[in-house]
Amino acid sequence: MREEIAIFNECAKRKGLKSTSQRALILKTFLGSTSHYSTEELYLKIRKNNPKIGYATVHRALKLFAECGIATELDFGDGQTRFEPLRGDQHHDHLVCTSCGSIIEFTEPKIEELQELVAAKYGFKINRHRHELYGICANCTAIASN
Amino acid sequence: MREEIAIFNECAKRKGLKSTSQRALILKTFLGSTSHYSTEELYLKIRKNNPKIGYATVHRALKLFAECGIATELDFGDGQTRFEPLRGDQHHDHLVCTSCGSIIEFTEPKIEELQELVAAKYGFKINRHRHELYGICANCTAIASN
DNA sequence: TTAAAAATGAAAATGATATTCAGAAAGTAA
DNA sequence: TTACTTTCTGAATATCATTTTCATTTTTAA
Secondary structure (H helix, E strand, O other): OHHHHHHHHHHHHHOOOOOOHHHHHHHHHHHOOOOOEEHHHHHHHHHHHOOOOOHHHHHHHHHHHHHOOOEEEEEOOOOOEEEEEOOOOOOOEEEEEOOOOOEEEEOOHHHHHHHHHHHHHOOOEEEEEEEEEEEEOHHHHHHHOO | OHHHHHHHHHHHHHOOOOOOHHHHHHHHHHHOOOOOEEHHHHHHHHHHHOOOOOHHHHHHHHHHHHHOOOEEEEEOOOOOEEEEEOOOOOOOEEEEEOOOOOEEEEOOHHHHHHHHHHHHHOOOEEEEEEEEEEEEOHHHHHHHOO
């Protein structure tokens, strides 16, 4: 978290941005969670303790975090863009439970390698990718079989 | 194409839908292309020869095709839902060129297998997935290096 | 042919995201 | 500090794809 704040501050400085209490609060709340927040969700969470903060401010901050490389935008097809803190650790993809909405992160280096081979076959240069598996998580399966 | 029309007709019958010339035209145009149409694009294409057809009709038809299992909804993150004819053949994923917008379909059974292994590890049941590789296609790379 | 049900197309509604704008706050230089 | 410039904020509004409404037309079954 310290590191992400440092990265953001460096980026903000480079862009000539000013530092404000609102943005600091949004950043802290965002980094201090393991959730995959939509703008709406983060806005509501922050609003509980800071009723004066505006939706647009949260929205702008999240877009800014993505620009500065400390957040990734996710789209799980429910019409809401989500944001995830992008820590220094390795890339991961997602299992998305369509029943309860829970998200499991996974990594599979072999898949990444195969992706590269596929791209190479077509002379295609991959910049980024999206790999999401939608279905029912173990917990929901257990509940359903009761 | 014949087969998809049959599948659709069966589905329409099951749903108690009536058959109309508009829907037949939309279906024919949709199946007779290899494109990945957005509603807008298909609407404009059809409109050239049939200026009376409405946007909403095209939209409703595409959603219906997806429901009946002869089309897949795609989202390449450009804010437009695209539709692809889902033929009897095997599942495929996509390489999306962010420079020219071209789309290459690929299949890699080994990735599919690995996906299943990942899911199994978490007791997760996959219903569907999305795997897209974004980058620059061979053609655009060639153009850029001129 | 007629009545019931569904389809169409234009217009309006919806909902997430993005922008505008006036006032507030932060940074800068003296 | 003060004056000045730039950015930020928050409310309201705009945008844009998608969806729905509704009056009218078309299809279908009896």
